[in-house]
Amino acid sequence: MASEHEFLERFLDAVDAVESGGRGALSEDRRLREGYEGRFFPLVERYVSYRDEAVASETILFLASVRERSVFNKVKDLSVRGGDAVRMACTAYLKTMEDDDALIPSLFDVVEHEDGHRFMNAASKLSKIARAEDVQRARRTYGGVTGEMRAAMRAVIEGIIRRNPSLEPEKELLLSLPVTPDEDAFDRFLSNATDYIDVRYRRNVFPKTGVSAKVRSNVADALMKIRKRLYNEADNLAYYDLDKSDRFEELSELLAWASADLGTKSVFKDGRFSREALVIISVSSCLASESASVKRPEKRSSANGIRFVQRQGQGRAQGVLQGHLFRLWKGVRGSFQTHPG
Numbered sequence: 001m002a003s004e005h006e007f008l009e010r011f012l013d014a015v016d017a018v019e020s021g022g023r024g025a026l027s028e029d030r031r032l033r034e035g036y037e038g039r040f041f042p043l044v045e046r047y048v049s050y051r052d053e054a055v056a057s058e059t060i061l062f063l064a065s066v067r068e069r070s071v072f073n074k075v076k077d078l079s080v081r082g083g084d085a086v087r088m089a090c091t092a093y094l095k096t097m098e099d100d101d102a103l104i105p106s107l108f109d110v111v112e113h114e115d116g117h118r119f120m121n122a123a124s125k126l127s128k129i130a131r132a133e134d135v136q137r138a139r140r141t142y143g144g145v146t147g148e149m150r151a152a153m154r155a156v157i158e159g160i161i162r163r164n165p166s167l168e169p170e171k172e173l174l175l176s177l178p179v180t181p182d183e184d185a186f187d188r189f190l191s192n193a194t195d196y197i198d199v200r201y202r203r204n205v206f207p208k209t210g211v212s213a214k215v216r217s218n219v220a221d222a223l224m225k226i227r228k229r230l231y232n233e234a235d236n237l238a239y240y241d242l243d244k245s246d247r248f249e250e251l252s253e254l255l256a257w258a259s260a261d262l263g264t265k266s267v268f269k270d271g272r273f274s275r276e277a278l279v280i281i282s283v284s285s286c287l288a289s290e291s292a293s294v295k296r297p298e299k300r301s302s303a304n305g306i307r308f309v310q311r312q313g314q315g316r317a318q319g320v321l322q323g324h325l326f327r328l329w330k331g332v333r334g335s336f337q338t339h340p341g
Helices: 004-019 030-035 038-049 053-065 069-081 084-113 116-129 132-144 147-163 165-174 183-204 213-239 242-262 275-279 320-336
Strands: 210-212 266-268
Touching (some): 004 030, 004 053, 038 053, 038 069, 038 165, 053 069, 053 084, 084 116, 084 132, 116 147, 132 165, 147 165, 165 213, 183 213, 210 213, 213 242, 213 266
Parallel strands (some): 210 266
16 A cells, blocks of 8 residues: 555656656556545646646546545536546546446445455456445445455445545444344343443443543453444444434433543553542453344334434435444544543
8 A cells, every 4th residue: 555655756746757748648547546445535626727738638537446435526517617638538548437326236246245356356446446435335345245255345335445545534434344234132232331331331431530441441341342232223223213313312411521620631541540440341342243144124114213214125324323423433533542641
C-alpha cells in the first residue's frame, strides 16, 4: 500500500510527463491506479480543473478508472463547460459510473445466489466498483459464506472502505461478522452485557481515578465485543419482541457512558493498582455469539419508530440503530487511546 508521499510523488511525475506531451502517462499508469485510495482525493482533485487541458482530461480519466465518485458533480458540470478534451473525458467518466450502476445489482445477484468461479469473479469485480451505499448488502453475503468466499467478500468491503475514507472510522465494525437472528441468544447477551457494565463496571471501575494497563485493556476488549454485537444485531430487531429494542437502547447508552468514563482513567504502568479492580473479569464467554443455527423468523412490523425497517426476502436493510450506535462509538472512540502513566 502506497503512502501519501509515495503516491503524490508518482502522481506529480505523471502530471509533468503529460505536460511534456506524454499522452496516457497519468490515466494509464497501472501503479497509480493500484496505489490509489480515497484519502488521496484531495491531492488529485485540484488537477481536475488544471490550466493544462491535457492534464485535466487525464486526471478525470484516472479518477474514472479508480471509481472515485466524490468528483461526480464537478465532472458533470465540466462536461458542459470544459474544453473539447475535458468534455470528452467527462463523458467517459460519466459513462463508466453509469455502466457500474447498471452492473452492480447483477453482480450482487450472483454472489447472493451462486458459488464457484461465478461467485469469485463477481466478488472480484465488486471489490473494484461497489459503492459506499452497497456496504451493508456486501456485509450480508460476507456473514453468510465461509472460506475463500468470505475472504472475497471481505475484499469487497475493504475496497468500498478504501474508496470511501469516511467509512474508515467504522472499519472494525463493518468487517465484523453479522449475527443470525436468535432472540433467546440475544436476550442472554443483553442480560450479561448489561450486568457487566451496570453492575461490575459501575462497582469496580467507575469509582477509580486510575486502573492498571491490564485491567483497562480487558475492559476495553469487553466493551468492544459488546459494541460489535449491538452493531450486528441492529437489523435483527425487526424479528424480535418490542422489549428488545428498548433494552438495546438502554445497553447502547450504558456502553457510551462506560466507554467515555474509561477514557478518563489514568493507567498505572508499574503494576500498582487497587485489588478491587482485579474483580473485573473476562466476559468473552458470556458475550460470544451463539453458533447454533436458527430458523429465520417471519418479518414483523411495528409502529415503534425505533424499528421502522422491514425485511424483504433475504435482504436486510441497514437499521437506523446501527448508525446511532456508531455515532455513540465515534464520540467516545478516543477512550481506547492509552493515557500517560
